[in-house]
Amino acid sequence: xxxxxxxxxxxxxxxxxxxxxxxxxxxxxxxxxxxxxxxxxxxxxxxxxxxxxxxxxxxxxxxxxxxxxxxxxxxxxxxxxxxxxxxxxxxxxxxxxxxxxxxxxxxxxxxxxxxxxxxxxxxxxxxxxxxxxxxxxxxxxxxxxxxxxxxxxxxxxxxxxxxxxxxxxxxxxxxxxxxxxxxxxxxxxxxxxxxxxxxxxxxxxxxxxxxxxxxxxxxxxxxxxxxxxxxxxxxxxxxxxxxxxxxxxxxxxxxxxxxxxxxxxxxxxxxxxxxxxxxxxxxxxxxxxxxxxxxxxxxxxxxxxx
Amino acid sequence: xxxxxxxxxxxxxxxxxxxxxxxxxxxxxxxxxxxxxxxxxxxxxxxxxxxxxxxxxxxxxxxxxxxxxxxxxxxxxxxxxxxxxxxxxxxxxxxxxxxxxxxxxxxxxxxxxxxxxxxxxxxxxxxxxxxxxxxxxxxxxxxxxxxxxxxxxxxxxxxxxxxxxxxxxxxxxxxxxxxxxxxxxxxxxxxxxxxxxxxxxxxxxxxxxxxxxxxxxxxxxxxxxx
Numbered sequence: 001x002x003x004x005x006x007x008x009x010x011x012x013x014x015x016x017x018x019x020x021x022x023x024x025x026x027x028x029x030x031x032x033x034x035x036x037x038x039x040x041x042x043x044x045x046x047x048x049x050x051x052x053x054x055x056x057x058x059x060x061x062x063x064x065x066x067x068x069x070x071x072x073x074x075x076x077x078x079x080x081x082x083x084x085x086x087x088x089x090x091x092x093x094x095x096x097x098x099x100x101x102x103x104x105x106x107x108x109x110x111x112x113x114x115x116x117x118x119x120x121x122x123x124x125x126x127x128x129x130x131x132x133x134x135x136x137x138x139x140x141x142x143x144x145x146x147x148x149x150x151x152x153x154x155x156x157x158x159x160x161x162x163x164x165x166x167x168x169x170x171x172x173x174x175x176x177x178x179x180x181x182x183x184x185x186x187x188x189x190x191x192x193x194x195x196x197x198x199x200x201x202x203x204x205x206x207x208x209x210x211x212x213x214x215x216x217x218x219x220x221x222x223x224x225x226x227x228x229x230x231x232x233x234x235x236x237x238x239x240x241x242x243x244x245x246x247x248x249x250x251x252x253x254x255x256x257x258x259x260x261x262x263x264x265x266x267x268x269x270x271x272x273x274x275x276x277x278x279x280x281x282x283x284x285x286x287x288x289x290x291x292x293x294x295x296x297x298x299x300x301x302x303x304x305x306x
Numbered sequence: 307x308x309x310x311x312x313x314x315x316x317x318x319x320x321x322x323x324x325x326x327x328x329x330x331x332x333x334x335x336x337x338x339x340x341x342x343x344x345x346x347x348x349x350x351x352x353x354x355x356x357x358x359x360x361x362x363x364x365x366x367x368x369x370x371x372x373x374x375x376x377x378x379x380x381x382x383x384x385x386x387x388x389x390x391x392x393x394x395x396x397x398x399x400x401x402x403x404x405x406x407x408x409x410x411x412x413x414x415x416x417x418x419x420x421x422x423x424x425x426x427x428x429x430x431x432x433x434x435x436x437x438x439x440x441x442x443x444x445x446x447x448x449x450x451x452x453x454x455x456x457x458x459x460x461x462x463x464x465x466x467x468x469x470x471x472x473x474x475x476x477x478x479x480x481x482x483x484x485x486x487x488x489x490x491x492x493x494x495x496x497x498x499x500x501x502x503x504x505x506x507x508x509x510x511x512x513x514x515x516x517x518x519x520x521x522x523x524x525x526x527x528x529x530x531x532x
Contacts, residue, residue, distance in 0.1 A: 005414060005416045211395050211397060211408070212408065213381070214389060215412060215460075218381040218412075221412055
């Protein structure tokens with residue numbers, strides 16, 4: 001068989017199997033629908049996870065350390081401390097909030113204006129707001145930074161609230177594994193669903209397969225149209241899954257924007273990217289092909305002319 | 307071309323269809339397998355087409371010992387044998403042309419070549435112009451001729467037919483038999499199983515008479531080397 005004829009034959013089988021699906025749209029849509037749901041669930045969970053990660057990433061400034069300086073240290077020692085901190089490799093920026101400035105801010109923001117006048121002394125210390133570099137902005141990196149700053153002279157307290165970030169990070173790790181497990185289980189589901197559909201297709205066309213084998217068809221030849229059917233089921237299911245998830249994201253986009261605005265965040269819901277969508281289609285086709293391959297290989301071997 | 311050597315065939319249900327059958331059919335010969343139903347005609351054809359395997363003994367087709375053949379080699383072997391069935395075994399959801407083309411498609415013959423050879427085969431059986439019909443739109447005799455066209459389209463050296471006239475009235479049956487005779491005249495080895503001894507009388511061809519799984523007549527050959 002020459003190469004051109006080979007490809008022509010495959011193209012013909014591909015179109016032929018599509019024609020068969022179009023002739024029985026209801027049964028095919030049912031299978032594709034089940035495939036779509038099985039794919040959409042992990043996809044949607046993953047979308048949720050990606051967005052939570054993106055949103056928590058926006059809270060990177062939570063990693064800033066507030067360094068409260070001993071009130072006995074004079075302005076010169078404060079400046080030299082700031083200088084020392086700026087020289088560190090894991091520090092991106094250091095901002096000095098002088099005690100007076102801090103007092104003014106507090107007066108303006110807190111609403112205690114008059115009451116504060118009653119104080120003879122400014123009780124607020126000078127504060128250095130230290131922003132770690134991006135690479136040091138991990139729970140471990142900031143921990144290290146916190147401890148080394150706390151050990152410096154003139155430093156009274158270093159404040160860093162990373163507990164919730166650590167907890168969120170741990171939760172996201174668990175969630176990521178849950179998504180992965182769900183994806184694996186439902187992917188297996190896709191293989192089984194498509195395999196079962198192909199098995200029924202084969203049983204329905206048993207007589208035809210017998211005739212083909214009688215006139216010299218190999219198992220591979222008899223299997224081919226079923227593999228293409230499987231590919232169509234996967235492609236159809238994948239497209240439906242993407243539509244489902246895109247629709248869900250569209251429904252959620254507005255309330256999420258509203259919530260983000262309430263938190264003063266510019267966060268936007270991320271939909272499925274082109275790359276993810278392509279990967280979903282490829283995965284769907286791959287899984288469906290696998291299911292049809294198993295079913296077709298197993299059941300076509302068992303059909304012999306009598 | 308075909309040699310049966312002390313062939314026994316016992317089916318899983320315990321029925322012994324062939325009990326030591328030996329015969330020889332030479333290249334280019336026309337042979338009729340006769341005998342009442344259950345005599346073993348169908349079993350012999352199934353052994354030739356490798357649909358069944360002998361329980362004991364050996365079957366040679368085209369000089370090849372079929373008992374040593376691996377399952378992977380069977381499709382290629384079957385492409386060299388045209389088979390006609392009593393119930394036609396056509397694909398009813400496909401037009402006549404596709405049915406006839408099937409062996410060529412399987413063998414990977416290019417499209418243009420297929421169209422040409424399908425028309426030639428349909429012409430040989432007198433069905434030119436029926437390419438687009440569905441099998442069920444045709445009469446039983448026409449359906450049988452589609453089956454014959456499919457069996458010969460790949461130009462096999464061996465053509466076997468199991469009761470090809472079983473469902474036909476005598477006139478149509480004779481026409482079908484003449485068709486087989488014509489293929490034989492152009493060099494194809496033809497083996498036809500039939501219970502209808504009157505139908506094959508005019509052909510004067512070799513007859514292998516079976517009864518109870520044994521060869522009953524003397525002109526059946528000895529089973530020695532061809």
